[in-house]
Amino acid sequence: MLKRLSGIIEQLRGGNVPPSTASGRSPRQPFFSRLRAKYDAANTTLDNMKHWSRADGLSAASANSPDVRRTLRNRSRYEVANNSYARGITLTLANDVVGTGPRLQMLTPDANANRIVEQEFFAWAESVGLAEKLRTMRLARVSDGEAFGLLTSNDKIDAKVKLDVRLIEADQVASPTLTLDRERYIDGITYDADGNPVSYDVLRQHPGDVTFAADEDYDTVPANGVLHYFRCDRPGQIRGIPDITPALPLFAQLRRFTLAVLAAAETAADFAGILYTDAPANGEADAAEPFEPIELEKRMLLTMPGGWKMAQMRSEQPSTTYSEFKKEILNEIARCLNMPFNVASGNSSGYNYASGRLDHQTYYKSIRVEQSQLAHAVLDRILHAWLREAVLIEGYLPNSLRTLDADTTHQWFWDGHEHVDPAKEANAQKIRLANHTTTLAIEFARQGRDWEAELKQRAKEMELMRQLGLSASDEESLSPTQVKEDNAEDVPHAN
Structure with a gap:
């Protein structure tokens, strides 16, 4: 070992090293060719050790464990329910993505069949409240990270096709209590050898219900009857986390700062005035009890003890940096949702026409991407289920639709964006x-x-x-x- 270290030191100094070194390298191979490139972000120092202490190498499924997702759901729901900005941002996003609801256009060669399907599907969508349910699913993805819909039958629907979409929260799709995990069974979802979901275990009651029991029954629903809507950020990710996860600490900071500024302003307003003296500690001044309150009458003159003066407390809250702080925090919060600041805050006073259009281009592109995902993950599957049931009703739809592939014979239209x-x-x-x-x-x-x-x-x-x-x-x-x-x-x- 000492021989090897001495050889390395000698080569660093520029000296010659005999061919038979302990490292076993060829004498024609320089020492410096064995060095590996380094990155500043990969170095652990005293300055960044604390910052990177929580970094881990967990897989997507392990990082988003049931306990982690439950904590994130509870905190994001609380923030959306109590923070006006969080509520407004989520509502705006859901309204912009879904709008008044998608509209179907069939593209089959049979124009008459296209018209019939479009009219009947629109009537069915109105009867089940499809647009409202889609907006609820988008809201759930923001605060819960994912949304589930069960394709069920509902005889109360005022349409010939009795298909219905029943929404459930992510808490109900979970591994039942005391059920041992088995191969290709993760967090209530069973997968095949290719990674495709086969079935979902759905609790019959929400775990948050007061009547929920530890041994609550559950139903195993086939995958073709479940709509699972979430954003996949990592390969191998099977469950979603709230879209506003990176912004949760920022929402808390925004509320804390606002409450602190309000408390400081109220404290300053509680004091009508203060008594102070310019006399030194042992100077001549009448005695005055410290911290003794003095009742003041309206529109009356007041005499002070000798050597004492009265001054009104100056309120310095909110400070001049208060609005700037809120603006920067909201801008950072909205960034994880690809939303411009003026949309998140509902205030475009600092924008001109060009900057507003430029910021909205990125936002509208993000909206189109989300609409495409929503159409693929939810709407196409709903249309397939609706067509499968509709063609079984005698004389309801033309026979030409029985042999067509719905994947290539339709498209969805969404609400457009008004031009300035x-x-x-x-x-x-x-x-x-x-x-x-x-x-x-x-x-x-x-x-x-x-x-x-x-x-x-x-x-x-x-x-x-x-x-x-x-x-x-x-x-x-x-x-x-x-x-x-x-x-x-x-x-x-x-x-």
């Missing part, structure tokens, strides 16, 4: 259509509307206008830019 300047957007649409860089289907889809339905409606309106002898005004046939220029010419100019 409708005139500019309309002019841009006209230019894109004129140079064939877009289609009516794309432009209507951006507004969450079906282009075929809109054109049919427009044709009906034009036909009725012709029957009534009405025609579009000249101003309506002009582009928004031309209308704006024409209106500007009518305004008298100042001399």
